[in-house]
Amino acid sequence: MTGRGSPSRFLTAVLHNGVGRYVRQLQRLQLLFSPTAADARGARQFVEEAAQDFARQHPDVVLYVSPHKGPGPAPVLRAEYLNGTVREELIASKTSEEIVQLATKLANQSGLDIIRIRKPFHTDNPSIQGQWHPLTNKPSILTIQGPRLQPQ
Numbered sequence: 001m002t003g004r005g006s007p008s009r010f011l012t013a014v015l016h017n018g019v020g021r022y023v024r025q026l027q028r029l030q031l032l033f034s035p036t037a038a039d040a041r042g043a044r045q046f047v048e049e050a051a052q053d054f055a056r057q058h059p060d061v062v063l064y065v066s067p068h069k070g071p072g073p074a075p076v077l078r079a080e081y082l083n084g085t086v087r088e089e090l091i092a093s094k095t096s097e098e099i100v101q102l103a104t105k106l107a108n109q110s111g112l113d114i115i116r117i118r119k120p121f122h123t124d125n126p127s128i129q130g131q132w133h134p135l136t137n138k139p140s141i142l143t144i145q146g147p148r149l150q151p152q
Helices: 038-057 096-108 140-145
Strands: 026-033 062-067 076-081 086-090
Touching (some): 026 038, 038 096, 076 096
Antiparallel strands (some): 026 076, 076 086
16 A cells, blocks of 8 residues: 555566466456346357357466356356466356457457556666666766857
8 A cells, every 4th residue: 555545566467477488367268148138148148158168268267157056046157277366257147249248358358457556657677777868878077067058
């Protein structure tokens, strides 16, 4: 927490992702729904029409389809990430296309909470020379006299 009262952090890569090969942070996606409930119609359509396409497009995500017996609770899409975060999204009365969009959004996220970034850049090993600026590698005479005051 900062003095403003809202959490913030520096910009970092999750688990140093991108240093080697890219690793999708979504580990498994679980679809929990009732096969008979009226508000689970979109979930049933997703299973019949779009689940295989989603699984082909995201081969590194395990997709579980778990129908409940009886009316059961409202349909839920549960996402589990590599860092241990679990997110549950309610998909009651959503269409198959909306569920595909939601599943794709969950697959592209890192699992970290969305919070304010302090600076758009950060390094673990800061340079002792300072940041680069336009006059870094120019002759020092330009920095003393300025670019417009050159001797003639």
